[in-house]
Amino acid sequence: AIYSNLDYPVSRNEVQTRRADIFSENPYANNTSKIYQVNSQNSRYIQLNFEYLDTEVAFDSLQIENDAGKVLDKVSGHFKNFKTIFYPYSTLNIRILSDHSGQDKGFHISEINYVD
Numbered sequence: 001a002i003y004s005n006l007d008y009p010v011s012r013n014e015v016q017t018r019r020a021d022i023f024s025e026n027p028y029a030n031n032t033s034k035i036y037q038v039n040s041q042n043s044r045y046i047q048l049n050f051e052y053l054d055t056e057v058a059f060d061s062l063q064i065e066n067d068a069g070k071v072l073d074k075v076s077g078h079f080k081n082f083k084t085i086f087y088p089y090s091t092l093n094i095r096i097l098s099d100h101s102g103q104d105k106g107f108h109i110s111e112i113n114y115v116d
Helices: none
Strands: 014-021 035-039 045-054 061-065 071-075 077-081 091-097 106-115
Touching: 014 035, 014 045, 035 077, 091 106
Parallel strands: none
Antiparallel strands: 014 106, 035 091, 045 077, 045 106, 061 071, 061 091
């Protein structure tokens, strides 16, 4: 899900930000299930700041998973400059899932907000 009205689990002055520059392949491959790991060691919460997310609508998607593989969110479509919710994990897996045809740009995570 895409969130525009964020619920902060802590005081905003506890939130720290770091540059990330995590990219998928552009374009991503057909018939793929590729994982990109985001780690903010010792953090209690992580929020992802996407510069863009572009997948073939309804056929390809991006999944946000915890490090055990539990799906936390699944998104498909075209979005620019958005933030996720804060996830209560220090490691997240970002998975691109695609079908047999049609590709798009994938994603770029430009920053990570975190709370230690």
